[in-house]
Amino acid sequence: xxxxxxxxxxxxxxxxxxxxxxxxxxxxxxxxxxxxxxxxxxxxxxxxxxxxxxxxxxxxxxxxxxxxxxxxxxxxxxxxxxxxxxxxxxxxxxxxxxxxxxxxxxxxxxxxxxxxxxxxxxxxxxxxxxxxxxxxxxxxxxxxxxxxxxxxxxxxxxxxxxxxxxxxxxxxxxxxxxxxxxxxxxxxxxxxxxxxxxxxxxxxxxxxxxxxxxxxxxxxxxxxxxxxxxxxxxxxxxxxxxxxxxxxxxxxxxxxxxxxxxxxxxxxxxxx
Amino acid sequence: xxxxxxxxxxxxxxxxxxxxxxxxxxxxxxxxxxxxxxxxxxxxxxxxxxxxxxxxxxxxxxxxxxxxxxxxxxxxxxxxxxxxxxxxxxxxxxxxxxxxxxxxxxxxxxxxxxxxxxxxxxxxxxxxxxxxxxxxxxxxxxxxxxxxxxxxxxxxxxxxxxxxxxxxxxxxxxxxxxxxxxxxxxxxxxxxxxxxxxxxxxxxxxxxxxxxxxxxxxxxxxxxxxxxxxxxxxxxxxxxxxxxxxxxxxxxxxxxxxxxxxxxxxxxxxxxxxxxxxxxxxxxxxxxxxxxxxxxxxxxxxxxxxxxxxxxxxxxxxxxxxxxxxxxxxxxxxxxxxxxxxxxxxxxxxxxxxxxxxxxxxxxxxxxxxxxxxxxxxxxxxxxxxxxxxxxxxxxxxxxxxxxxxxxxxxxxxxxxxxxxxxxxxxxxxxxxxxxxxxxxxxxxxxxxxxxxxxxxxxxxxxxxxxxxxxxxxxxxxxxxxxxxxxxxxxxxxxxxxxxxxxxxxxxxxxxxxxxxxxxxxxxxxxxxxxxxxxxxxxxxxxxxxxxxxxxxxxxxxxxxxxxxxx
Numbered sequence: 001x002x003x004x005x006x007x008x009x010x011x012x013x014x015x016x017x018x019x020x021x022x023x024x025x026x027x028x029x030x031x032x033x034x035x036x037x038x039x040x041x042x043x044x045x046x047x048x049x050x051x052x053x054x055x056x057x058x059x060x061x062x063x064x065x066x067x068x069x070x071x072x073x074x075x076x077x078x079x080x081x082x083x084x085x086x087x088x089x090x091x092x093x094x095x096x097x098x099x100x101x102x103x104x105x106x107x108x109x110x111x112x113x114x115x116x117x118x119x120x121x122x123x124x125x126x127x128x129x130x131x132x133x134x135x136x137x138x139x140x141x142x143x144x145x146x147x148x149x150x151x152x153x154x155x156x157x158x159x160x161x162x163x164x165x166x167x168x169x170x171x172x173x174x175x176x177x178x179x180x181x182x183x184x185x186x187x188x189x190x191x192x193x194x195x196x197x198x199x200x201x202x203x204x205x206x207x208x209x210x211x212x213x214x215x216x217x218x219x220x221x222x223x224x225x226x227x228x229x230x231x232x233x234x235x236x237x238x239x240x241x242x243x244x245x246x247x248x249x250x251x252x253x254x255x256x257x258x259x260x261x262x263x264x265x266x267x268x269x270x271x272x
Numbered sequence: 273x274x275x276x277x278x279x280x281x282x283x284x285x286x287x288x289x290x291x292x293x294x295x296x297x298x299x300x301x302x303x304x305x306x307x308x309x310x311x312x313x314x315x316x317x318x319x320x321x322x323x324x325x326x327x328x329x330x331x332x333x334x335x336x337x338x339x340x341x342x343x344x345x346x347x348x349x350x351x352x353x354x355x356x357x358x359x360x361x362x363x364x365x366x367x368x369x370x371x372x373x374x375x376x377x378x379x380x381x382x383x384x385x386x387x388x389x390x391x392x393x394x395x396x397x398x399x400x401x402x403x404x405x406x407x408x409x410x411x412x413x414x415x416x417x418x419x420x421x422x423x424x425x426x427x428x429x430x431x432x433x434x435x436x437x438x439x440x441x442x443x444x445x446x447x448x449x450x451x452x453x454x455x456x457x458x459x460x461x462x463x464x465x466x467x468x469x470x471x472x473x474x475x476x477x478x479x480x481x482x483x484x485x486x487x488x489x490x491x492x493x494x495x496x497x498x499x500x501x502x503x504x505x506x507x508x509x510x511x512x513x514x515x516x517x518x519x520x521x522x523x524x525x526x527x528x529x530x531x532x533x534x535x536x537x538x539x540x541x542x543x544x545x546x547x548x549x550x551x552x553x554x555x556x557x558x559x560x561x562x563x564x565x566x567x568x569x570x571x572x573x574x575x576x577x578x579x580x581x582x583x584x585x586x587x588x589x590x591x592x593x594x595x596x597x598x599x600x601x602x603x604x605x606x607x608x609x610x611x612x613x614x615x616x617x618x619x620x621x622x623x624x625x626x627x628x629x630x631x632x633x634x635x636x637x638x639x640x641x642x643x644x645x646x647x648x649x650x651x652x653x654x655x656x657x658x659x660x661x662x663x664x665x666x667x668x669x670x671x672x673x674x675x676x677x678x679x680x681x682x683x684x685x686x687x688x689x690x691x692x693x694x695x696x697x698x699x700x701x702x703x704x705x706x707x708x709x710x711x712x713x714x715x716x717x718x719x720x721x722x723x724x725x726x727x728x729x730x731x732x733x734x735x736x737x738x739x740x741x742x743x744x745x746x747x748x749x750x751x752x753x754x755x756x757x758x759x760x761x762x763x764x765x766x767x768x769x770x771x772x773x774x775x776x777x778x779x780x781x782x783x784x785x786x787x788x789x790x791x792x793x794x795x796x797x798x799x800x801x802x803x804x805x806x807x808x809x810x811x812x813x814x815x816x817x818x819x820x821x822x823x824x825x826x827x828x829x830x831x832x833x834x835x836x837x838x839x
């Protein structure tokens with residue numbers, strides 16, 4: 001057991017105890033996790049060493065010293081003080097980790113002094129992101145670096161788990177309810193993660209990718225996205241128009257043939 | 273039955289050796305057993321079923337871990353994996369943990385309080401049959417559609433729109449019958465506890481495990497109806513087009529999470545309370561020292577109440593008002609106090625005593641060791657900023673499994689091997705118990721410790737495969753090998769219970785010289801438990817009886833000696 005703990009504490013493992021901080025607040029959560037990790041590992045090691053000592057083979061008679069057991073009141077008080085101190089530390093860091101400063105930069109589609117609003121909607125088994133300029137993307141979210149983003153989480157079918165440890169942590173997307181999630185990506189990067197609530201047969205492939213790019217690139221990217229969507233829409237529109245025209249023509253041809261046949265029938269009837 | 277008999281203060285009426293065997297059985301053994309309303313028969317069937325289900329759960333976990341041993345494995349299909357995982361979790365809680373705990377309490381507690389029967393035996397009997405039927409429904413569903421929406425099927429995923437096959441209906445039916453059945457048994461247990469205690473058995477003299485019976489009983493009576501109401505609503509939603517949990521129809525999917533987590537958190541705490549109390553009895557018996565009674569019992573009460581109030585600890589990633597999240601964090605941290613008090617007292621008592629290491633104490637100390645890892649890791653799971661990254665990952669899975677395997681499997685083996693001579697009338701094989709304990713303990717560590725690492729790397733639970741290159745591979749392979757060792761250990765430990773019955777020598781009624789009254793009865797106890805009800809004068813009635821018997825023998829010897837003429 002101790003070997004396993006030693007492994008846990010070795011530098012190779014320590015590097016991955018926490019995700020890289022990609023947004024303000026994550027650093028505080030990382031610090032808190034470190035504090036807890038050290039405290040808890042110490043607690044586990046102490047308790048298990050005590051258990052090992054308690055079950056040591058008895059080679060000679062144990063003569064307990066009188067009054068060695070500490071009083072229960074002191075024990076409760078000590079543990080209580082420890083729990084309260086831990087609660088205060090955790091509250092401070094948890095509060096700090098939720099503070100996301102408002103960005104100074106502004107990108108297209110963002111109101112001055114307000115965060116950039118992107119709508120994220122989970123569905124079996126994809127995430128869809130709607131940008132302010134009516135562009136949308138699936139699976140991959142594009143956000144500008146240095147700009148505070150408000151992600152409006154919702155779901156169209158079942159509960160999905162939004163999960164990007166480097167930026168936001170986990171938040172559940174509940175159908176019929178919109179949950180704002182705030183973050184501000186520090187610098188360009190690509191974060192890869194996985195949805196975290198079982199949602200059915202395609203759950204294993206329900207991945208999330210967040211691509212953080214420079215604000216100017218963000219604008220051009222979503223503009224390009226919009227243009228592509230527009231292009232695809234135009235293409236569909238054109239095809240639809242063409243097929244309708246085609247069917248109009250066919251209809252005319254049909255009417256014409258039908259009339260012709262009727263005419264022929266009448267004529268043949270008359271001739272008889 | 274007579275409860276008014278009063279005996280001279282120090283003189284117990286009789287020794288158990290002269291107790292009768294009870295009325296002769298007229299029917300075949302299995303007919304007697306299946307129509308019995310005796311708490312001992314019912315408790316034993318519950319425990320045997322729990323160990324059978326433990327074998328199945330271990331097998332299912334092994335299959336699940338084989339699938340997860342290597343990335344992109346094709347050993348199981350996605351849907352088969354989901355079904356195995358759902359049935360594994362449901363078995364673990366509903367068919368192993370709860371029946372083992374309640375079966376033990378139902379067997380032992382009436383004996384401990386010196387009662388000849390339970391107060392509502394037929395209620396206990398219908399409870400047993402509901403429970404068995406629930407188990408049969410869950411495993412019978414392998415013939416058609418087993419549940420596949422997880423151990424806690426969250427609506428709307430578990431609604432008929434997204435899970436149209438009857439897997440979730442099977443889950444509702446079987447867990448419903450199991451919980452209702454165990455609730456009946458619990459009600460019988462509570463009625464017995466409050467009405468049928470032996471003369472002089474005041475609450476201040478009741479043994480720790482009896483107190484655990486009262487705490488677990490009342491806790492289960494509070495949480496079980498909440499669960500039954502929730503699954504009824506889910507059934508209405510599924511079959512009759514209800515909208516309790518429908519997000520877009522005025523209902524709320526979050527409501528289900530509250531209901532189900534109140535229940536699951538309560539069950540977690542009931543398990544902790546019950547098995548910690550059993551470990552307390554074991555420690556007291558084998559060390560011959562008393563634990564500080566008030567501190568221990570009040571800690572058990574605190575675990576039950578505070579722990580269950582912390583149910584939103586499971587919902588830190590759900591959009592709730594943050595006040596509820598801080599409340600959950602406060603309650604979870606508050607649990608450090610009662611758990612700390614209990615662990616300190618148990619370990620320090622063992623540490624300062626002389627004893628021969630035997631199977632029950634060995635399993636008990638293993639339980640404390642594993643549970644300490646799980647409970648400490650739960651602290652991180654309860655911390656808001658950290659839980660949002662660790663929830664639903666293998667870190668959470670590992671924390672819960674350490675605590676539950678510690679309490680249920682190791683605590684369960686500890687408690688059952690402690691009362692094994694009483695239940696079966698034979699002693700347990702120490703050598704096999706030591707070896708299988710070693711395998712199980714090492715197996716658990718290898719099977720679960722690496723998953724903490726996979727969890728902080730970000731591997732999410734419930735997914736039937738993962739892909740290489742994300743840092744999960746090594747940890748999962750180690751965990752799968754450990755699960756194989758754990759499986760072998762569990763099979764050998766169960767096998768030891770079966771084999772000891774035919775091989776080991778008969779046990780005396782009081783093999784450990786313990787303090788509580790169940791050791792006054794024969795091993796195994798006759799249907800009416802006690803020929804004569806003892807008169808309880810202290811919290812250690814069996815010690816009083818032994819002392820009185822010694823004194824009586826001395827007096828008799830003296831009297832005889834006086835009567836002899838000096839030659």
